Amino acid sequence: MATHNSNDARNCWVVTPGHAGMENQAVALAEAVGLPFQIKRVRPRVPWTWLPPGWWPLPLAALGDDSDAIAAPWPDLLISCGRRAVPYALWVKRQSGGATTTVHVQNPQTRLSAFDLVAPPRHDHLQGPNVVESEASLHRITALRLAEAAAEFAPQLEHLPRPLVAVLIGGSNSCFELTPEIITTLAGQLRNICLEHGVGLAVTPSRRTGPENIKTLRAALADLPAVVWNFEDANPYFGYLGLADSIIVTCDSVNMVTEACATGKPVHVVHLKGGNRKFNEFHASMRDAGYTRPFLGKLEDWRYQPADDVAKIANKIHQLLRLKSNSVA
CATH class of the missing domain: 3.40.50 (Rossmann fold)
Structure with a gap:
């Protein structure tokens, strides 16, 4: 307690x-x-x-x-x-x-x-x-919390170029499946935006991502300006949100998408295999409100006022x- x-x-x-x-x-x-x-x-x-x-x-x-x-x-x-x-x-x-x-x-x-x-x-x-x-799930994101986390993790990412893209990867659950094919496609898309646009990547996978999928990600990004969290150091989740100029997030977690949208930054959603009525309605409402857009391998720039x-x-x-x-x- x-x-x-x-x-x-x-x-x-x-x-x-x-x-x-x-x-x-x-x-x-x-x-x-x-x-x-x-x-x-x-x-x-x-x-x-x-x-x-x-x-x-x-x-x-x-x-x-x-x-x-x-x-x-x-x-x-x-x-x-x-x-x-x-x-x-x-x-x-x-x-x-x-x-x-x-x-x-x-x-x-x-x-x-x-x-x-x-x-x-x-x-x-x-x-x-x-x-x-x-509108979505409740969250603990505040401007102060993001600023404090950004200051804490900035030294770890100072070698990465700007713009900085935070990549939040969930994984398989009772509703969605993060397949090897999807992670291979995503890894290739991330590699392309690094090479074509010179962005830096701050990637935080979850336990649900799975070791083989994480291995695929690491291999694709090994020679690029990218950091992939290792699960051993302090969790950089809030720090990456605070430091990012743009965010890419998988669709399997309402909380993760909501927290990304609390930043007011562009949020690109990666769709996984599966879904249900509630998830589909949630993602449709977030797109219609102008908070998110699908990630199709390209970064877009837009602004919105986060819900409170x-x-x-x-x-x-x-x-x-x-x-x-x-x-x-």
């Missing part, structure tokens, strides 16, 4: 199953709200996880030994993300007698009215008086907290 402090007497819990993509979204919102917060990771066991999240009997009995404790005193604000966090958010709301303001990020897959506020992405198509949609979903939702939370405080007074 991690604790983050501020000078506010009220407090907040961030409750998630501990998956990075979910936790980062809830933490981003907690940071924007500004209350001191604790991160609580819940890892429930079967057979509870087979049940709909709104219908768990005795959810505390489901907690595994590697879970954080869910116990009084209850927080003023609870921000949850992930289906398996839902039963614990609802439990805390009941145990606090409704004193805890509950906010769920993404689709809770239960009654929306069970929460004080639900913040799903637009492609979830949720509607209700307590629903505030985001985190601030919008944080403002709504502050309104709810004020209303609850006034009603108690």
Whole structure:
């Protein structure tokens, strides 16, 4: 359990199953709200996880030994993300007698009215008086965070020419497949833009990219002005975003595309094999809004004003907290 402090007497819990993509979204919102917060990771066991999240009997009995404790005193604000966090958010709301303001990020897959506020992405198509949609996933990207990360990693990339292109590569998951053919094509395209346009490349693969695909990338870029993260040094992800003039990103992660678009820089999306309705709607909405364009082997230049979903939702939370405080007074 991690604790983050501020000078506010009220407090907040961030409750998630501990998956990075979910936790980062809830933490981003907690940071924007500004209350001191604790991160609580819940890892429930079967057979509870087979049940709909709104219908768990005795959810505390489901907690595994590697879970954080869910116990009084209850927080003023609870921000949850992930289906398996839902039963614990609802439990805390009941145990606090409704004193805890509950906010769920993404689709809770239960009654929306069970929460004080639900913040799903637009492609979830949720509607209700307590629903505030985001254009994409919530993120922790701020101008200050990018500037600090850029300053930290600038010495590692100072030998690369400008313009600098950050290349964010995900990989295969339950929806997409990064095939050897796709990575070979991408490696060739990256090589071409280096040779034809004199750009520098700052490449950050992920664990999902796979060792053979990474080997293909390294071989194609070995004699070019390119840096490929080795997974051993500090993660340069935010630094590369802050330093880049342009960004290329694979389509398999909503969070990764959203974070790239938070920079206001041109974001070129590499499409992988696969997809589903939600991903397709997400990418279509990002293209239509002018945030992204498909990567077809050429770099383009355009500008846009990034959406600020985190601030919008944080403002709504502050309104709810004020209303609850006034009603108690």
